Structure formats: structure tokens, C-alpha cells
Amino acid sequence: MKNILSCLRKLTLLTCLSSTLAGFSPDPELERFVMGLPKAELHLHMEGTMEPELFLKIAARNGMEVPYSEPDEVRERLRTAHDLPSFIEIYEELIGVVKYPEDIRDITLHYYRKAYSQGVRHVEMYFDPQLHLERGMGLDQVFEGLAMGKAAAESEMELTIGFIMAFLRDRPAETAMQVLEDAKPWHKQLMGVGLDNPEVVNFPEKFKEVYAKAKGYGLRLTSHCDVGQKNTIENHWGVIRTLGVERIDHGLNVLDDPELLAEVKARGIGLTGVPSLFYREIPGRLEYRAGAVKGLLDAGVEISIHSDDPGMKRGLYVGDLMLRAQSVTGMTRADLVALAKNSFRTAWISDTERAYYLAMIDDYVASFD
Ligand SMILES: [Zn+2]
Numbered sequence: 487m488k489n490i491l492s493c494l495r496k497l498t499l500l501t502c503l504s505s506t507l508a509g510f511s512p513d514p515e516l517e518r519f520v521m522g523l524p525k526a527e528l529h530l531h532m533e534g535t536m537e538p539e540l541f542l543k544i545a546a547r548n549g550m551e552v553p554y555s556e557p558d559e560v561r562e563r564l565r566t567a568h569d570l571p572s573f574i575e576i577y578e579e580l581i582g583v584v585k586y587p588e589d590i591r592d593i594t595l596h597y598y599r600k601a602y603s604q605g606v607r608h609v610e611m612y613f614d615p616q617l618h619l620e621r622g623m624g625l626d627q628v629f630e631g632l633a634m635g636k637a638a639a640e641s642e643m644e645l646t647i648g649f650i651m652a653f654l655r656d657r658p659a660e661t662a663m664q665v666l667e668d669a670k671p672w673h674k675q676l677m678g679v680g681l682d683n684p685e686v687v688n689f690p691e692k693f694k695e696v697y698a699k700a701k702g703y704g705l706r707l708t709s710h711c712d713v714g715q716k717n718t719i720e721n722h723w724g725v726i727r728t729l730g731v732e733r734i735d736h737g738l739n740v741l742d743d744p745e746l747l748a749e750v751k752a753r754g755i756g757l758t759g760v761p762s763l764f765y766r767e768i769p770g771r772l773e774y775r776a777g778a779v780k781g782l783l784d785a786g787v788e789i790s791i792h793s794d795d796p797g798m799k800r801g802l803y804v805g806d807l808m809l810r811a812q813s814v815t816g817m818t819r820a821d822l823v824a825l826a827k828n829s830f831r832t833a834w835i836s837d838t839e840r841a842y843y844l845a846m847i848d849d850y851v852a853s854f855d
Pocket of ligand 1: 531
């Protein structure tokens with residue numbers, strides 16, 4: 487923040503933010519602390535973890551013609567994303583090269599290795615079956631790819647992995663219900679269900695029956711409530727009261743409404759905050775999001791930080807984002823530890839596992855030197 491303020495005295499805001507973030511260099515000891523801090527990643531999309539290099543590799547081996555030959559050209563395309571709809575458009579374009587289970591294995595394994603190197607010890611990964619079904623993949627292929635990546639990662643590192651099957655809010659609820667039913671043979675591989683893609687009219691009521699059914703199948707419930715969307719406070723109430731979610735993805739606008747804030751706290755709903763950055767500079771985006779995370783943490787909400795779409799948003803993973811959020815809010819080490827603990831407190835794991843991970847954090851903090 488100090489950098490930004492001194493920079494602001496001399497230059498325009500846009501230049502300041504660009505230079506501040508481009509030249510981001512955290513305190514080395516803080517960086518070592520954050521990267522080694524055990525944490526759970528509860529909000530990321532399998533599809534959004536695909537980095538430009540891997541996108542080109544998969545396109546080439548699948549014989550798909552794409553209008554890019556270099557990773558930087560893909561990044562140039564990603565630089566046109568400036569809000570949720572424009573980002574989703576590119577996201578859906580890039581995921582078009584995925585055809586086989588091996589593609590999903592490679593995408594996820596690359597992510598697991600990166601996340602593990604930044605202290606992640608437990609992952610709950612979103613994936614969007616409808617995106618793949620629409621392109622001709624089978625549900626069996628999607629689940630096979632996820633299982634292959636998980637098996638490879640779990641044999642290679644001390645990481646536990648679960649999956650959240652997401653439904654697309656901008657597609658019909660009937661399709662979501664069909665996917666839920668068709669995925670029955672794989673329900674045991676799922677931790678829960680979620681909702682993503684742009685918020686539409688009728689969200690969340692549109693998915694009431696789908697969520698009731700999923701709950702009946704023993705699946706846990708979460709949903710995105712993206713930041714700054716139309717009717718966002720109403721939608722937060724909707725996912726809580728109509729859908730019965732246990733977590734809200736993003737959920738940063740909870741800070742804007744005292745009554746909602748009290749309800750989220752009373753119900754122990756976890757918020758998976760995301761201070762992620764598009765390739766294009768959006769002045770104030772990081773400051774706003776990181777500030778909301780800090781505000782919610784101070785208000786006693788069980789909020790944590792996650793990477794969302796790291797492969798398509800500057801290759802920034804959860805440790806990178808915690809450091810950037812810290813740099814603009816001045817969060818203390820105790821705050822960062824609280825965020826990491828919240829990630830396990832709100833993870834869909836057993837109480838025994840939760841106690842194990844919380845003790846792991848305490849041991850890490852006590853032994854860090
Ligand atoms: Zn997301």
C-alpha cells in the first residue's frame with residue numbers, strides 16, 4: 487500500500503497499479519512463511535487451471551486448430567477479459583481443446599503440483615460437466631480424467647482431493663437435473679455440487695429442485711455469488727434460504743449488508759474469497775477484493791483465500807494471491823494464519839481430518855524460523 491500511495495503522488499492510478507503489481511516483490515521471509523503455510527483450496531475451477539502452454543500442447547496433440555501459436559498470444563487473448571462475461575467467453579473457448587480423459591489428467595496434475603508447492607494440502611475442485619458434454623465428451627470420460635489426475639497426485643504428494651460438480655447458471659435447470667441424475671454412478675467421487683457461470687434472472691430459485699435432489703443424494707452444497715452483480719444481496723439470501731448452501735463462493739458483498747453478515751456468521755457459512763487478477767489491469771480490483779476479505783475476517787466470518795482460475799488469471803496460485811492481498815491490506819501473519827485455518831474449518835472433511843490440519847498449521851507456525 488505504501489508503494490501505491492507514494493506512487494500515486496507522482497503518477498496516474500493506472501500506471502501506479504500496473505507498476506506496483508508488475509514489479510511485485512514480497513518480503514522474502516513473509517513469502518517463505520505464506521508459501522509453506524498449510525492451507526486448503528476450496529474454490530478453483532479445473533477448466534480455469536489450464537495455463538496457456540498446456541492449452542497449446544493439448545490442442546496440438548488433439549489435432550485442434552487454434553488461432554494461437556505462442557503462449558503469449560493466448561495471454562493476449564486473455565488480456566481482453568475485463569469482467570465475468572468476457573472472461574467466461576474466453577474460458578469456454580480455451581476449454582474447447584479438451585477431448586480426452588488424459589487432457590483432464592494433465593491439467594489437474596499440473597495444478598496439483600503448483601498448489602502443493604504453495605502449501606495446499608487439501609483441494610476441493612470445481613468442474614463443469616455441461617461444458618464438456620456440450621462438446622461431445624462423455625460423463626464417463628470426464629470422471630475418468632479427474633480420477634486419473636487425483637490418483638497420480640495422491641501417489642506423488644501428501645494431498646487429499648475432492649470434487650464439486652458445478653452446474654452452469656446460464657443453462658436450463660433441466661439440463662443441470664439431467665447431469666445430476668446421469669452422474670449417479672460417480673456420486674461417490676463427489677463431495678458436493680455448486681453453481682457457476684454468469685448470474686442470470688431467476689438465479690438461485692431456478693435451481694431449487696436440483697439442489698434439493700442433490701442434498702437428498704448426500705451431496706454438500708455451495709454456490710457462487712460473484713462480486714458486484716445485479717441484485718447481489720438478494721441472491722445471497724436466495725442461495726442461503728432457497729438452496730440451503732453451506733458455503734458461498736466469492737460472497738464478498740456480504741460485507742455490505744449487516745443483516746446478511748449476521749446470518750452468514752450465525753449459520754457458520756464459509757466464504758471462499760478470491761482476489762484474483764485478470765491479465766488486464768483493473769484499477770482498484772485487488773484493493774477492493776482484498777479489502778473485503780480483510781473486512782470480513784475482522785468481522786468474524788469464516789473466510790479464506792483461493793485461486794479460482796489460476797491458469798487463466800496470470801498464473802497466480804493461492805500463495806501468490808495471499809501475498810498480494812497482504813501487500814495492499816497490511817494483513818498480519820496472524821490474519822494469514824486465520825485465513826488458512828478458515829480454509830480447513832470450512833472444508834468438507836471429517837472432524838478428525840480438520841483437527842489434523844489445524845494442528846499442522848499450529849506446528850508450522852510454532853516451528854517457523
Ligand atoms: Zn469461481
